[in-house]
Amino acid sequence: MTAPFASLSQFRAVLQALPGADSTAIAAAQERNIQLTKPPGALGRLEDLAIWYAGWRGTGKPSLDAPQVIVFAGNHGVTARGVSAFPSEVTVQMVANFKAGGAAINQLAKAFGARMDVHALDLDQPTADFTAAPAMTEAEVVAALACGWQAVDPSADLLVVGEMGIGNTTCAAAMACALFGGEPGEWTGRGTGVDDRGLALKTQVVAEGVALHGGTDPLEVLRCLGGREIAAMAGAIARAHALRIPVILDGFICTAAAAVLAQAAPGALDHCVAGHASAEAAHRALLSKLDKAPLLELGLRLGEGSGAALAIGVLKGAIACHSGMATFAEAGVAAG
Amino acid sequence: MTAPFASLSQFRAVLQALPGADSTAIAAAQERNIQLTKPPGALGRLEDLAIWYAGWRGTGKPSLDAPQVIVFAGNHGVTARGVSAFPSEVTVQMVANFKAGGAAINQLAKAFGARMDVHALDLDQPTADFTAAPAMTEAEVVAALACGWQAVDPSADLLVVGEMGIGNTTCAAAMACALFGGEPGEWTGRGTGVDDRGLALKTQVVAEGVALHGGTDPLEVLRCLGGREIAAMAGAIARAHALRIPVILDGFICTAAAAVLAQAAPGALDHCVAGHASAEAAHRALLSKLDKAPLLELGLRLGEGSGAALAIGVLKGAIACHSGMATFAEAGVAAG
Secondary structure, three states, X not given: OOOOOOOHHHHHHHHHOOOXXXXXXXXHHHHHHHHEOOOOOOOOHHHHHHHHHHXXXXXXXXXXXXXXXXXXXXXXXXXXXXXXXXXOHHHHHHHHHHHHOOOHHHHHHHHOOXXXXXXXXXXXXXXXXXXOOOOOOHHHHHHHHHHHHHHOOOOOOEEEEEEEOOOHHHHHHHHHHHHHOOOHHHHOOOOOOOOHHHHHHHHHHHXXXXXXXXXXXHHHHHHHHOOHHHHHHHHHHHHHHHOOOXXXXXXXXXXXXXXXXXXXXXXXXOOXXXXXXXXXXXXXXXXXXXXXXXXXXXXXXXXXXXXXXXXHHHHHHHHHHHHXXXXXHHHOOOOO | OOOOOOOHHHXXXXXXXXXXXXXXXXXXXXXXXXXXXXXXXXXXXXXXHHHHHHHHHOOOOOOOOOEEEEEEEOOOHHXXXXXOOOOOHHHHHHHHHHHHOOOHHXXXXXXXXXXXXXXXXXXXXXXXXXXXXXXXXXXXXXXXXXXXXXXXXXXXXXXXXXXXXXXXXXXXXXXXHHHHOOOHHHHOOOOOOOOHHHHHHHHHHHHHHHHHHOOOOHHHHHHHHOOHHHHHHHHHHHHHHHOOXXXXXXXXXXXXXXXXXXXXXXXXXXXXXXOEOOOOHHHHHHHHHOOOOOOEOOOOOOOOOHHHXXXXXXXXXXXXXXXXXXXXXXXXXXXX
């Protein structure tokens, strides 16, 4: 479908009209959960996950059969400042790798039965260097949001969004700092692996960007400090909410995209769970601002949606237990 | 095969002769890992897991296709002291539930493509109350070890062992206290859900058991304070080591079984990874004694092998990335 917005103000209105979860389905899932053959609460967070998922899918006994992974790619003018350990050419090379099935996210999507799509957004047209000008015009950011919005398969029952974009941890750090305040150094990490000197430079670049574009509203933060793949992730997460498709958030950059939505409209991320806490230290701080507890913490710092894709397994396990287990009555087990 | 031991001293000799991992395969896996299309270390613990798994499977590019989950069940005389929130009858009822496919572990085994076997060990003959006598005779504990040894499928490429046995967190607490010292209260938790009064009683029972049987060697700790399903888990973990089949450890009771092996023979758990840290607080302490970092921490406290089975997904993801990803050379990606 065509995206139902042609400007940031229209996108904001879409966010403010997003639906909530189905409270009847939540109640049915809670009722079922207490009847399953296990001590109350013995499946820990798996129980909460299944009930949350049930609420978004609108049934007390849901299944998870059609997860979709979408990887968005974009290039960043701020790489001219030398903020990444890798050259920008790697973005297009990795897109080819995604399309050929050779990247980590391809293996994880396959391992967990997910459909995978790749959208490269104008890789030959990097965004503007945000230390000199807004990264994108309004038309550019709206086009990227619309790309994400349209990329979601309405028949999916779970969404993971990932990214590839040399330089984009710098964007995410600047966005987080502009959205939540604090010192640029608190939000800036090593990304794919810059050294101490690179980290100091990156922090300086983040500070310059925030000084130039901070203090504006969340959607302007996205436009001025973000990037095309980041806006596309935000658009896809919003569309999933509109479709009541639950989302597993990935790492720092994905979470920065999601944070824009949360700051623009309370409850915009109620359909999202945090897949993991990455090794990028600011990711944990950002999840904390969003009141999201990560499912996994395995030191990943790859992006691509990899940590979220790995967490599909946890969610699949939670739903398999919830919807597949016998009740005490069915199994003839004493309930204690 | 018939178990190659007919006494605890023969079992000890088996433990002391267990093989190590294949260092050539480890080197090959390490070499492959650094060539994969990702920044060095960006897959965090997934990289370590894949290399560890490669070492035990004897190939630098392993696959994980045939996981086996075995649930052992046993009954415990110590339940006469009122240490559990559930009656002993639940053990046999849950075995029927496992066989009918209705328990949590059935759903998780199915979700992660694992074969599942159930072994109920003399449920009509509970062990002796360890506050009055040794839980088992030497013939009984050796028979249980042999049951576990024989239950492992030599064609499996991963093993998860789980348990069901009303009262067995009391056994595990007593074993941990006898093996590692400390106060009985530090090792005693609420199990399936005893109240404060139940917890105080359980702690007292653990203290009595340790006072009566502590200070002996690890295999005697297993005999005097353990149970048939706990000994069977130990036997299965040892057999997996002999077959170089990697093991994912489950919760507190599984880890107590494993701890017996580690205390009896250094390196006996080198083929094991900790699947999760459970909500039973002493589990984390026990994992720390064994120098094992959990893969998951989701508040599970069910047993059955459930936490370990959930971690099969993480290991599958790790191996899928390691063995399926393209190298920089194959994908034409700049290595930075």
